[in-house]
Amino acid sequence: MMRATDGGPGSMLLRLKVSVVGSEPAIWRLLEVDSSLTLDRVHEVLQAAVGWRDYHLHSFTDTDPYVRLRAVNGIVREPRRWVPLDLMEDSDDDLPETDWTLGQILTPESGPLFYEYDFGDGWIHRLEFSGTLPLPANAPRARLVAGARRAPLEDSGGIGGYYDLLDALADPGHEDHENLHAWAAWTAGPWQKFDPDQLDINAVNHELALMFPAPCANGERSGTESLTQELANRMPPGLRREFRAYLRGAGLDGPATVEAAVAEAMTAPYLWLTRRVGREGLSLTAAGWLPPAVVREAMTELGWARDWIGKANREDQTLPVLQLRESAQRLGLVRKIKGRLVLTSAAKRLLDDPAGLWLFLARSVAHRHRHDSERDAALLLLLEVAAARQTEWGGFLAAVSFGLGALGWSTRTGAELEPNTVQALLVDAQDALLNLGIFDDRFGLKPGTVKPGQAFARAALHS
Known part of the structure; x- marks a missing residue:
């Protein structure tokens, strides 16, 4: 068979409905996807559209993994399974997902396609053909048309475990309510509040558009990468999507000047x-x-x-x-x-130029550090100041800790950074923000003058 290619757009969009099997009320997405996309790219589209973090293994199959096949005329049809290249060595029967396009597999006659994510939790997605339409010039190669509810939390134990979690969160009298509430908040992270019914279609389509950017003239990248963009680009794809969505709502485009x-x-x-x-x-x-x-x-x-x-x-x-x-x-x-x-x-x-000193300090807080880990911690702290969503130092510390983990910082044994370690990384930036009055109460560390503090943080992140 000739190898599929995914170098450019095809001529047709497939409309498909994606449903998380077993979800009730249903977690679903209606997508329009370029039929020439290979399954490895379809995997990326599904991760973004459903809202997973791409932490685990995945595969595609043309048969429901949990339904026993029946014999037809005494013959049981062998299911086909498409996997990433790094799983090919585990089986002689699997097919490489890079060699097959969505249009080759999902047709009006084919029946549904199934996408499994996380072989431990076993999240099964049913992909059903809903029609075709032309792919106009310059149209996105993948677009979310409609949908409902966010993806379940990663590692929540499959569809049954997820609904048990939701029941416990909804019941203040549940014996594990507080522990599970803390776990859900930490797992969801500071960049998106955990809401089972939330789905931001515009944010998903923004990410899908970034997956297939229009080529720049002469193949060159346009513009200069900002500090926050540089942080985002170092994160794993799933967390990168959440971080970029948070950036868009963090008010970084507001004033970065001061009277x-x-x-x-x-x-x-x-x-x-x-x-x-x-x-x-x-x-x-x-x-x-x-x-x-x-x-x-x-x-x-x-x-x-x-x-x-x-x-x-x-x-x-x-x-x-x-x-x-x-x-x-x-x-x-x-x-x-x-x-x-x-x-x-x-x-x-700058002795007689307070405004110039203010801008100099903003740049210095962002750029002058003894170690890259301190720089990343300072930038994450500045982002939280700019967003103005935290009210206590503990919230700032938790948000920075989560961000450092997303950027790959850990102990030498691979463990998450302890709060006291993150606190030590923030000492220099914290002292500067205290001296500037952005934080007050040197020992309680509460945000002080919010609006000037937001402008300072924006100036630092734009420097």
């Missing part, structure tokens, strides 16, 4: 320090600390002395001043040279 008075108020701690250091620099103590008089002055003039217990005259024992000076060093405003604290050339230019 002069607001900039001066937000950058006040950094302005005070850079101006106090001055163009001539500031002598440090023999141990390399800020002089006691300067520490007392900082605590008084920045309004931090009111809530501080102690003399507030030694930098090593006065946490707010220590954090400010170390943050200013990390962000590229000051540095130590031969027993003196001196301004960088950038800081000298």
Whole structure:
């Protein structure tokens, strides 16, 4: 047989109804799909359209896997099964999904096609032929026309386990209600609230369009990849889709500018320090600390002395001043040279430019980090600030933890990062946001001035 090719669009769209077998009320999708797509690409379309994360193995078959075949004229027809190439070595009878197109298999005469995802949970999808129509020029090669309800949660135990989960979530008196609620929230993640009845058709079609992009002139990519796009492109396909949907609703297209008075108020701690250091620099103590008089002055003039217990005259024992000076060093405003604290050339230019300093700090929070893991954590934190959906530090921490896992960060043994590890990765960005007033209450870590904070986060993510 001649090998199928998927280099470009065919001339016909297949309309097919996809139903998750056993779901009641039904989880279904009505799709229009280019008949020339090979089954490996159809797999990608189904993952996006139904809403799976592509964590598990899959296969296609022309026979319901859970229905026993009957003999016809004494002969039992052998079912055909199409699998990814990496599963071909497990069986001599399977067919490569890359060699067959949807139009070759799903026809008015063929009967339904079945797609199984996750051989453990056994999610069976019934694909039924519903008609054909021409594929207009420049039309999408896959489109979701209609549907109902989101995909079940991954690893929820098959269709029976999923409905047991929904029953427990709906019953506050269920003995496992709280534990299962926490599991469902963690599994769904921070980028989409778990709602069994939710389906965003526009978001699905956005992702389907990205699967088959129109070629750019000369084969070149247009534009420059943003920081958030770069994060998305490093994630597994399933989570990438959820992350991009979250980005579209996160308000990143809002204003990324600030009024002069607001900039001066937000950058006040950094302005005070850079101006106090001055163009001539500031002598440090023999141990390399800020002089006691300067520490007392900082605590008084920045309004931090009111809530501080102690003399507030030694930098090593006065946490707010220590954090400010170390943050200013990390962000590229000051540095130590031969027993003196001196301004960088950038800081000298910004001594009388609060708005410029505000933008400089936004760029520094996004880009100046000691390790790539700290950079990713900072960008995920900035995204949550821009989205303004979290109200407590625990929510920020959980969202960043989930994002770091999606980006592949783990312990050396492959385990998920513990909250204290994620907290340590966020220390530098957290200190900067505290000093800027985006977070207040240094020990409760609650969002403070939300709108200016959102604008700052947008400026950082656009830098």
